[in-house]
Amino acid sequence: MTLLSIVLPAYRVQGYLRECLDSILDQGFGDVELIAVDDRSPDHCGEILDEYAARDARVRVLHLAQNVGLGEARNVGLAQATGEYVWFVDTDDTLTPGSLETVARALHQQAPDVLIVDFKRTYPIGRPRRSRLRRSFAAAVGPNGADLQARPNLIKTIHTVWNKIVRRDLLAKLDLRFAPGWYEDVSWTYPLLVGAERIFTLEEVCYAYRQRRQGAITRTVNPRHLEVFSHWERAWELIDRQGGRADPIRPVLFARMIWHLMQTVGNTERLPPNLRRHSFLRTADMFARYLPAGGFAPPRGADGLRYRLVARRAWRSYAALQAVRRAQRSLRGALDSGLRERAGSGSRPGLLARAYYRLQRSLPLDENLAGYAAYWYREVSCNPAAVEQAARRLAPHVRGMWMIGRDAAGTVPAGTVHVVEGTRAYYRLLARAKYLVNNVNFPDFVRKRPGQVHLQTHHGTPVKAMGLDEQRFPAGERHNFAALLRRSDRWDFSVSANAHSTEVWERAYPCAFESLETGSPRNDRLARAGAAESAAARAALGVPEDETVVLYMPTSRPEPLTLPPFDPAALAAALGPRGRVLVRGRLVPGADSPDPHVQDVSGYPVVEDLYLASDILVSDYSSVIFDFAVLDRPIVLYVPDWAQYRAARGASLDVLEHAPGPVAGTFAELVSLLAEDRANASSERRAAFRDRFCAWEDGHAAERVVRRVFLGEQVTPPRPVPPR
Incomplete structure (x- = not known):
């Protein structure tokens, strides 16, 4: 057995x-x-x-x-x-x-x-x-x-x-x-x-x-908390079936029951106001019904007072006592909140800006206005840009306006309606827009108004530890996780590219949002792209059609880790005379190589063009592997520092276990893989990777987001995408 x-x-x-x-x-x-x-x-x-x-x-x-x-x-x-x-x-x-x-x-x-x-x-x-x-x-x-x-x-x-x-x-x-x-x-x-x-x-x-x-039901206001009475009645019924076994300890059991019922009655976190008196009187009924034959001596102190009030059915006195206790807790909470506000005052706008923002929040919402932002106001891109593009077509009554940082104002694409961070128009947009869309969190000073809708699109499928999961790793020591939760509590919707993302977002950001399992809006272009789009991307980059292009795109490392050794010229040589290496990422060793077969594309504004122009991706723990996999092209993981990265930054996914292609533990192995044309040797692994992480990428993710958020329609995850 x-x-x-x-x-x-x-x-x-x-x-x-x-x-x-x-x-x-x-x-x-x-x-x-x-x-x-x-x-x-x-x-x-x-x-x-x-x-x-x-x-x-x-x-x-x-x-x-x-x-x-x-x-x-x-x-x-x-x-x-x-x-x-x-x-x-x-x-x-x-x-x-x-x-x-x-x-x-x-x-x-x-x-x-x-x-x-x-x-x-x-x-x-x-x-x-x-x-x-x-x-x-x-x-x-x-x-x-x-x-x-x-x-x-x-x-x-x-x-x-x-x-x-x-x-x-x-x-x-x-x-x-x-x-x-x-x-x-x-x-x-x-x-x-x-x-x-x-x-x-x-x-x-x-x-x-x-x-x-x-x-948790203990944090849920619901009449179903009254079911506790039925369970105590059932408990006594089952206990009494056992004969006299409970007789010597009946006073202890009775005291425990009344104590437990008092945790529920009058509890503002459990019962709606109209049921609190009712629940108190039911507790008093239970007190009279199950009082031990020898009587009951209440404990000393505040708990004992509550027992005596229940025994006397003194609801008004009991409610007054509870009100005093709630007021004490509320005062402590207010003091704590004030301390948090002062602690975060360094990142808040100035006095006049705050006053103007408060004034605008007192005015009606613009029901047909959406504010968009991406990457801390640095650019017009990623999932918010894909959602805005779909909204123009499917919800033209919703006007879109972007929020851009002062340093990035000169890079905004022509024709993009936008406001600059810190201006009156910026605070007005935050205060009056019905919809606020971002792939990161808005600043701490932003207060969500009743009726406002916050859409969190995220910016890729997570490999590294995110949100509260970061607490367990050294890289998370500098974060204020309480502030993170307050920001994330504003979310109404959270976009998921795949089931893995849904699991991570719900655990790492335990807030009351609705998960939108739609696929990644920014990948719609990749899912719909064909040969013509790839050729156009190569032309935009000046890459000849007959070259074999490898895109190297690593993720950043937390200090003290640095990017692993990398020689793009040596990698280009391994590809042969018709090979080219595109390098994207700050501080990548050798990115500035004078070799004509090496091209630094770190400043190129449209990352999707880089994917479409490339034949092979070399990356590591970056979310780009999930995006590039939509194209069903070879992916090589170059991960010499996996153990160190995982220990320092944490991971929500064992990237080696789920690798979409060959894995290189040294730069020599990477060169050998490409020189011997073995990048496509693990097509079965890539297929399994796509089944798990790209099943919803059918080119209509942004449409599903717009239909749910802006049009109020119900949407369901798409069926798995057939092989390309």
Whole structure:
């Protein structure tokens, strides 16, 4: 018999699912089965689970025909479990390294009914914090464990199921299943703890519980929080079926119930105002209904006062007390916000500019005005430019206007309507435009108005760590991640070029935007291009038709890393007399070579022309590999510093595992690859790369964005693009 069955229900967790699966499967522990339940998730969870199952025999995937909710999804997984023990893990959390061996050792040595493990809380920003369970774990336990009568403080541990490993036979004996609805853990955990005779605790931190900014029910205002009452009623019903086992600890259970209900009633983050009095009175009803026969002594302090107010059904006094506590929290929040404002004042506009911006924000929005920006106001390009071009055709009633920095004002294409950063027209556009479109974030001083729509297009498929993921790497030490989240909270829509991008954006920027799975608008031109467009691009660059052109386009490196050795003249010589090397990128060694077969195109304004003019791309961890792959032409990765780059900058993708072509670890290998005409040797890998990352690039990505954002239409990801 397998020792441990891990049950993983998955619903709308695509940004975290891979991390969860890796935390389990990469531990190398064999005596485990992982039963993943796709609860009819509308995102890519099902595909991710199938991908892991295809390469790991320990994984079984159950795809449900309809969404049934977390509790019933767990029941479905439990019904398929064969392990001696079962562990219900939430798919947005992770197991800590080595935890499976630690748990297995405890299960073998102690043979518990229930093993409770310690955990840590992880946050969007900042270091994890270990739980306070050690206080409950401190009591001595004999070789046969203990039940709740011996250790009643265990009732005060968190009621979630994910830090409890349970003997499967005990669940069958207690006929314990999850009930539907929110707070389903309540009506499972407490009957389980009452029924268990051998409870052991493990002080090692085995579980990392993610405190999410989005998606957590505890941060959702919804009448469904009232379902907590039904689950407590069910918990008492199941406990009473066990006879008198709970009698000695009934006062502790009762106190825990009232404490838990008070976390919900009157909570402005959970219940709408019209239900708070109702929930308080239901709590008072529960108090009277389940009050132990011997009475109940409330604790001292503020909590004790709240217990007494509930017992007296004193709603007005209770509401007043809660209002005082909220006011205290609000004051602390206001003080913190003021400190943040002063900390960021160095990048804010001047006093007159701020006043003018505030004045303009008090005036009506222009419902038919869109403001566009790209790369910190440096140019008119990338996805915003493609969206604007499509909007001219599909939504001509929406006027487009670009925001350009003072230094870049002279490079704006002729006929482009624009405003210059820092002018009155600039602040007026930010304040009055209905739509604001950017491939990076707008400055901190920008305040999103009610009715404004922010479209974040991004600027490529991510290989490097982005957003909050950067916190784990040295390159992220200089970032203000709290400010990053405030900027990203303005997004209404986030464009995704592929499923990988969607996963990364939702994890790295945990905000309430809608993911637009459209493909990359800037690649529409590449997807539609043919021989004529390539010939025109070569002509614009002065490249003869019969030359073999290699484009070298590396990504930048964080300090202290530098670009790897590169000799474009030697590479051009390896191509033969009809070879040419185009070099794009600041600080590329040898870019200024006098060799007539080397051409520095770092200042060339239209990067798509460079792709179309090239036969082969040499790059590394840059998003250009995803763009160039749309053309289905050979790509070579030159990655001598992969280990160092990954350690310093981080990566959201193992670029070597998914390489679209040959990989060169030294410059000599790169020269050899091109000299021997082996750049196209991995066409199967390129096809797999295109299937994974370019499946939506059909030339209509910008159109889909415009239809959803400007016209309000519903759009779906396109079907996979057939081979070129």
